Every structure is written in structure tokens, then in C-alpha cells.
Amino acid sequence: MERAPTRAKILVVDDEEPIREYESALLSELGHEVLTASDGAEAVRLAQEQQPDLVLLDIMMPETSGIEVCQQLRTDPRTRHIRIIVVSGLDSKRALEESIIAGADDFLAKPIHALELMVRVRSILRVRHIADEEKRLEAYVKNLQAMRRLEQPVNSEATNRP
Numbered sequence: 001m002e003r004a005p006t007r008a009k010i011l012v013v014d015d016e017e018p019i020r021e022y023e024s025a026l027l028s029e030l031g032h033e034v035l036t037a038s039d040g041a042e043a044v045r046l047a048q049e050q051q052p053d054l055v056l057l058d059i060m061m062p063e064t065s066g067i068e069v070c071q072q073l074r075t076d077p078r079t080r081h082i083r084i085i086v087v088s089g090l091d092s093k094r095a096l097e098e099s100i101i102a103g104a105d106d107f108l109a110k111p112i113h114a115l116e117l118m119v120r121v122r123s124i125l126r127v128r129h130i131a132d133e134e135k136r137l138e139a140y141v142k143n144l145q146a147m148r149r150l151e152q153p154v155n156s157e158a159t160n161r162p
Contacts, residue, residue, distance in 0.1 A: 007031050007032060007033065008032050008033070008052075008053040008054060008121075008125050009032070009033045009035065009050065009051070009052040009053050009054075010027050010032045010033070010034050010035070010052055010053065010054045010055070010056060010121070011034075011035045011036070011037060011043065011046055011047060011050065011052040011054070011055045011056070012024050012027065012034055012035070012036050012037070012056045013036070013037045013038075013039075013040070013042075013043040013055060013056065013057045013058055013061070013066070013069065014038070014056075014058040014061070014087070015038050015039060015058065015060075015061045015062060016058075017038070019058070019110075019112075020036050020038065022112070023056055023087075023112065023117065024036055026114050026117055026118065027056075027117075027121065030118060030121070032121075035050055035052060039061055039062065039063060039064065040061055040063060040064025040065065040066070040068060040069040041063070041064055043055065043057065043069050044064075044069055044072050044073065044076075044079075047073055047079045047082060048076065048078050048079055051078075051079075051082070052082060053082070053083065053125060053128060054082070054083045054084070054085065054121065054124055054125060054128070055073065055082055055083070055084045055085070056085050056087060056108075056121075057069060057070060057084055057085065057086050057087065057104075058086075058087050058088070059086055059087070059088040059090060059095055059098075059099070060088065060089065060090065066086055066087075066088075066099075067086075067098050067099065067102045070084055070086060070099065070102040070103050070104050071102045071103065073103070074102070074103035083105045083106075083124045083125070083127070083128050084103065084104045084105050084106075085104065085105060085106040085107070085108055085120060085121070085124060086099035086102075086104040086106070086107050086108070087107075087108045087109075087110060087112065088107070088108075088109060088110060089109070089110035089111075092107075092109045095107070095109075105124055105127075106120055106123075106124055108120060
């Protein structure tokens with residue numbers, strides 16, 4: 001099996017610029033392509049247009065919360081496959097529960113520690129890579145099965161001839 005990709009496209013969503021910059025800098029240092037959004041509407045638009053591998057999503061944002069963004073991404077066929085890590089400075093247990101119900105893949109509590117962020121991102125990307133590889137192999141097997149079905153009538157005609 002191939003190794004998980006070391007470079008991914010990651011969308012960082014937070015209404016607080018210093019946090020966005022901190023997370024973006026950490027992820028850029030790891031070699032990832034980083035996109036940023038400062039609100040929920042921009043996050044949904046960028047996710048639809050850019051198809052990131054991962055969204056790092058703050059819960060507390062004006063107008064559209066991270067939970068609402070997460071739900072929108074999960075219900076949209078164009079974005080439902082994108083991995084989401086929700087980030088929150090709120091009461092961790094309640095925020096974790098709301099995030100998982102909304103469809104998040106993982107949860108990080110603020111303040112974010114660099115090592116924890118790096119480990120979680122790497123883990124999520126590895127899971128994504130494995131899921132993508134599984135889908136690729138399933139499609140390959142289906143193609144082989146279809147080819148076999150196409151071959152069978154030709155072979156059976158040849159054996160039925162006098």
C-alpha cells in the first residue's frame with residue numbers, strides 16, 4: 001500500500017485572525033497547502049470550490065457557527081467526503097458531543113498545542129488516504145468483474161459451436 005500523502009490541502013476556518021495565522025503557519029511548516037476563511041459562509045464556499053482534504057473549523061463564529069458549517073458540509077454531496085476537525089474553546093464535553101453529532105471527524109480544544117495539532121492532522125489524513133485507497137481498489141475489482149461478465153458470452157459461444 002502507498003504511503004499517505006505528506007502534502008494536503010487544508011482549509012483553516014476561524015474568525016480570529018491571530019489563531020488563523022498560527023494554525024496556518026504550523027500547517028504550512030509541515031508542507032501543506034493552506035487556505036483560510038474568516039467566517040462560515042466563506043468556509044462553505046471555499047470547501048465547495050477548492051475541495052480541501054481537511055477543514056480545521058472553529059465552533060464559535062459570528063453569523064454561521066462551526067457546527068452549522070459542519071452540518072452544511074456533511075449534507076452537500078460535493079463536500080461530504082471532506083474530513084473535519086472542529087476546534088473549540090468552549091466546554092469540551094458539550095462541544096465534542098455537538099461536533100460529533102454534526103459530523104465532525106475529530107475535535108481539538110483550545111488552546112491548540114502544536115504537537116497535538118500535527119498529530120491529529122496527520123492521523124486524519126492517513127485515515128482519508130486509506131479510505132481513498134479502499135475506494136480505488138473497490139472500483140478496480142468492479143471493473144474486473146464487469147470485464148469477466150463481458151468475456152463469458154464470448155467464451156460460451158465458442159464452446160457451443162459444432
